[in-house]
Amino acid sequence: MNKYYVVAAVVGVVSSACGAPAVSKELRTAREAYTAAQMGPAQRLNPTGLYEAKGFLVLAEKAHEDDPGSAVERANAYVAERRVQLAVSKANEVASKEQQTAADEQFKTDLVASAERSKSQSKDYADQLKDAKGDIAVSEQGRAAAEKRAQEALLALQRLAAVKQEQNRVTITLSGSVLFRSGSSDLLDVARERLKAVAEALSAYGNAPIVVLGHTDSRGSDESNQVLSQGRADAVRGYLISQGLQSGSIQAVGRGESQPIAGNETPEGQSSNRRVEIVVDQSPTALRGAPSGGTQPAAFR
Amino acid sequence: MRIAILVSTMAVGGVLSACGGTHLTQAKVSSVEAAVRAAEEVGAPALPQAALHLQLAKEQTENAQRLDKVGEGQAADLELTRALADAELAIQLAQTDRERLNAEAAWVKVKESRARQSAN
Numbered sequence: 001m002n003k004y005y006v007v008a009a010v011v012g013v014v015s016s017a018c019g020a021p022a023v024s025k026e027l028r029t030a031r032e033a034y035t036a037a038q039m040g041p042a043q044r045l046n047p048t049g050l051y052e053a054k055g056f057l058v059l060a061e062k063a064h065e066d067d068p069g070s071a072v073e074r075a076n077a078y079v080a081e082r083r084v085q086l087a088v089s090k091a092n093e094v095a096s097k098e099q100q101t102a103a104d105e106q107f108k109t110d111l112v113a114s115a116e117r118s119k120s121q122s123k124d125y126a127d128q129l130k131d132a133k134g135d136i137a138v139s140e141q142g143r144a145a146a147e148k149r150a151q152e153a154l155l156a157l158q159r160l161a162a163v164k165q166e167q168n169r170v171t172i173t174l175s176g177s178v179l180f181r182s183g184s185s186d187l188l189d190v191a192r193e194r195l196k197a198v199a200e201a202l203s204a205y206g207n208a209p210i211v212v213l214g215h216t217d218s219r220g221s222d223e224s225n226q227v228l229s230q231g232r233a234d235a236v237r238g239y240l241i242s243q244g245l246q247s248g249s250i251q252a253v254g255r256g257e258s259q260p261i262a263g264n265e266t267p268e269g270q271s272s273n274r275r276v277e278i279v280v281d282q283s284p285t286a287l288r289g290a291p292s293g294g295t296q297p298a299a300f301r
Numbered sequence: 302m303r304i305a306i307l308v309s310t311m312a313v314g315g316v317l318s319a320c321g322g323t324h325l326t327q328a329k330v331s332s333v334e335a336a337v338r339a340a341e342e343v344g345a346p347a348l349p350q351a352a353l354h355l356q357l358a359k360e361q362t363e364n365a366q367r368l369d370k371v372g373e374g375q376a377a378d379l380e381l382t383r384a385l386a387d388a389e390l391a392i393q394l395a396q397t398d399r400e401r402l403n404a405e406a407a408w409v410k411v412k413e414s415r416a417r418q419s420a421n
Contacts, residue, residue: 075379082354082386089390089397096400103407107414114418 021068026077027060033084042091049087056080153204160197168283172198176274185231187239195236199243209281210250212237217270218257230254236276325369325377333362333381336388343395351394358388
């Protein structure tokens with residue numbers, strides 16, 4: 001082929017110089033196309049196609065030698081140029097297939113990497129879930145233990161005083177005559193012993209809010225009964241704190257003669273009304289945080 | 302079929318280097334018509350460059366038959382040779398474009414997969 005190309009080039013030069021028949025447009029186009037294709041990807045990706053195109057170019061050059069500008073020369077050159085284009089296009093097809101293969105491989109690689117990451121994350125999540133389940137189990141055990149202590153405390157209180165269990169509160173009622181001398185807010189010695197046992201039982205309720213309510217009968221003025229009931233409530237509160245209960249969890253409120261539980265016409269009724277109530281708030285919101293001694297818990301209002 | 306077309310092209314090309322026949326042979330005409338049909342089947346009409354060469358092939362085939370009828374056998378033969386070259390080129394251009402689109406789609410799939418993973 002190279003021999004023919006050189007010959008053709010020389011002929012072209014001589015022709016143009018000596019007025020010989022010029023190379024046909026088809027042949028010139030075919031030569032240029034082949035030269036350009038040789039420098040492109042077709043040389044690497046489709047050498048066979050280029051070789052086939054070269055075959056037609058050789059035929060065209062031969063025809064040009066024999067009969068310059070002939071129909072045979074132009075037809076073979078036309079075919080040669082088309083075959084060069086075909087070879088280049090085929091090379092591009094091969095390149096695209098290589099690209100698709102590379103993309104498919106990359107997709108698979110990415111999938112494997114993603115699966116590995118997911119596996120690692122799943123392990124982390126599994127570990128976190130395991131820890132959380134452990135925490136829940138510990139919390140459940142704690143709650144069950146707290147409930148058991150509360151039940152035991154209730155039984156202990158019932159042995160010491162009158163106890164009323166309602167939905168969110170426990171009310172322990174201690175007779176005033178057992179705790180104080182008449183008209184006084186000083187605790188009797190026997191009262192301290194009983195209140196010591198009460199404090200021990202109340203400690204099972206943890207930091208649950210407690211209100212000590214002092215009550216009197218109707219003898220005397222409202223004002224004096226209010227002062228007496230507040231003094232008695234403060235005395236009981238003070239003693240419970242001395243036995244280890246949290247001061248921030250306990251309030252003392254005097255109710256005076258305002259909340260009788262029996263008629264004040266009889267001595268028995270008056271005796272019943274002279275009392276101290278210790279109310280434990282067991283509502284969930286109260287158990288979340290003990291009051292600081294300021295605002296009265298909702299269960300006591 | 303592509304191999305048969307390539308062989309027929311070389312055969313036609315080989316004939317060109319010798320004296321051409323006085324009439325077109327049906328075999329040559331059938332080869333060109335088969336290539337034109339193949340080009341249409343692979344989607345050449347939808348691709349501008351391929352459609353151009355397909356149209357050239359059809360026009361050259363008609364020219365060849367016209368020249369053959371008026372006794373210009375060699376000219377008809379050369380015209381048919383050009384038609385076959387154009388039809389084969391139209392086929393290849395359509396196939397190449399299809400592979401290009403396949404490669405592009407494959408990379409889009411990779412990019413979308415990575416985007417989904419990043420989002421997660």
